Amino acid sequence: MTGKPSFETVFKLTGYHLGAAAVGFMLAAALFAPKPRVVAPVPERTLKVLELRNQARAAASASSGAAVARAVELCKALAWPACDEASVRAMGTGP
Amino acid sequence: MTAPPVDVDLGAPFVRTRRPVWLTPALVGLATLVLTSLSIRSAAERQEPILDSMEIQPFEAAATLAYAWGSTADASALERQVLALAERQRGAEPSARARSSSEPDFAALRRMDADMAKFRLAVLEGASRPTFERLCAAATIRCNVYTLDSLINMLEKQRLVHAAR
Numbered sequence: 001m002t003g004k005p006s007f008e009t010v011f012k013l014t015g016y017h018l019g020a021a022a023v024g025f026m027l028a029a030a031l032f033a034p035k036p037r038v039v040a041p042v043p044e045r046t047l048k049v050l051e052l053r054n055q056a057r058a059a060a061s062a063s064s065g066a067a068v069a070r071a072v073e074l075c076k077a078l079a080w081p082a083c084d085e086a087s088v089r090a091m092g093t094g095p
Numbered sequence: 096m097t098a099p100p101v102d103v104d105l106g107a108p109f110v111r112t113r114r115p116v117w118l119t120p121a122l123v124g125l126a127t128l129v130l131t132s133l134s135i136r137s138a139a140e141r142q143e144p145i146l147d148s149m150e151i152q153p154f155e156a157a158a159t160l161a162y163a164w165g166s167t168a169d170a171s172a173l174e175r176q177v178l179a180l181a182e183r184q185r186g187a188e189p190s191a192r193a194r195s196s197s198e199p200d201f202a203a204l205r206r207m208d209a210d211m212a213k214f215r216l217a218v219l220e221g222a223s224r225p226t227f228e229r230l231c232a233a234a235t236i237r238c239n240v241y242t243l244d245s246l247i248n249m250l251e252k253q254r255l256v257h258a259a260r
Contacts, residue, residue, distance in 0.1 A: 007101040013116075020120035024127030032132040034139040039150060046173065049157040049165070056160075080165050081256050090255070091164050 048078055052091070059085075060092025144201035151180045151208060162215050163255045171219050174212045181209035206235040218250045 042050075052074040058067035068085055071092070075083035158173035165173075182205075213230050227247060231238040238246060 016116070016120040017123045020124030021127045024124035025131050027124075028128045028131035028135065032135045034135065034142075037146060042153060043176075045169070046154065046157045046176070049161055049169065049173070050153055053156060053160045075164075078165065078169065080169070082164060087164065091160060094160070094163055094255070 045078070048074060052078065056088050056092035058092070060089050141198075144205070147180070147183070148201045148205060151177060151205070154180060155208065158212070158215075162219075163253055165256070167219055171216060174216045174219070178209055178212040178216070181205045181212060203235065210234040210236045210238075214246065214250055215253075218247070218254065 052071060055067050055071035055074060059071045062068060068088060071088040072083055072085060075088055075091075154173060154176050158170070158177045161170040161173045210230070214227070214234075217226055217230060227243060228240070231240070231243045231246075
C-alpha cells in the first residue's frame with residue numbers, strides 16, 4: 001500500500017507519539033520519584049546553643065543592649081562555664 | 096465549510112507497513128520511561144551527599160560553639176551527634192568517576208567532619224596518646240606522627256573555655 005498520508009494521519013501519529021512520551025514521563029515520575037527525606041528533629045538543647053550562637057554574634061558587634069543580655073541569659077540557662085559579657089562577646093567572634 | 100486538504104511533501108513515497116500502529120508510540124513511551132527514571136535516579140544519587148552535608152551543618156555549628164565555650168557534657172553530646180550524622184551510610188556513595196570534577200566530594204568532606212569530631216571527643220575525654228595515634232592512622236584528614244602533636248595542640252587551643260576561666 002503506498003500513497004500520500006493525509007494531514008489527519010500525520011497529526012494523529014504525531015499525537016500518539018507525543019502522548020506516549022508524556023505517559024512514559026509521567027509514569028517514571030510517579031514510580032521513581034525520590035522519597036521525601038526523613039530528618040530527625042533538632043533537640044531542644046541544640047536549638048538553644050544555635051540561638052546562643054546567633055545572639056553572641058549579634059552581641060559581638062554591639063556595645064551593649066538586648067543581644068548581649070539575651071546571650072548571657074541563654075548561656076546561663078545552658079549552665080556553661082563562662083557566661084560573663086566578655087566571654088559572650090568572644091563567643092560571637094569565633095568560627 | 097471544510098479546510099482545503101494539506102499536501103505533505105515527504106520526498107519519498109509513503110508506505111504503510113504491516114506493523115501495528117501502537118508499536119512505535121509504545122517504544123517511544125518505554126524509552127521515555129527508561130531515560131526519565133535513569134535521570135531521576137542519577138540526580139537523586141548526586142544530591143544525597145549534598146543533603147547529608149547540609150543536614151550536619153546546624154549540628155556542626157552548635158558543636159563548634161559548644162566545644163569552644165560550652166560544658167564538657169554539651170560539647171561531647173554535640174560532637175557525638177555530628178559523628179553519628181557524618182558516619183551515617185545511605186546506600187552506595189557515588190564513585191569519583193560518576194561525580195563531576197567541578198563538584199566537591201561531599202562524602203570525603205563528611206569523613207573529614209567525622210575525623211575532626213573523633214579528635215575533639217578524644218580531647219574532651221582526655222584520651223591517651225595511643226588513642227590519638229590510632230585515630231591519626233585511620234584519619235582521612237592529613238595526619239601523621241609529625242603533625243599529630245600540632246593537631247592536638249590546635250584542638251586544645253580551640254577549647255577556649257579553659258582560658259576564659
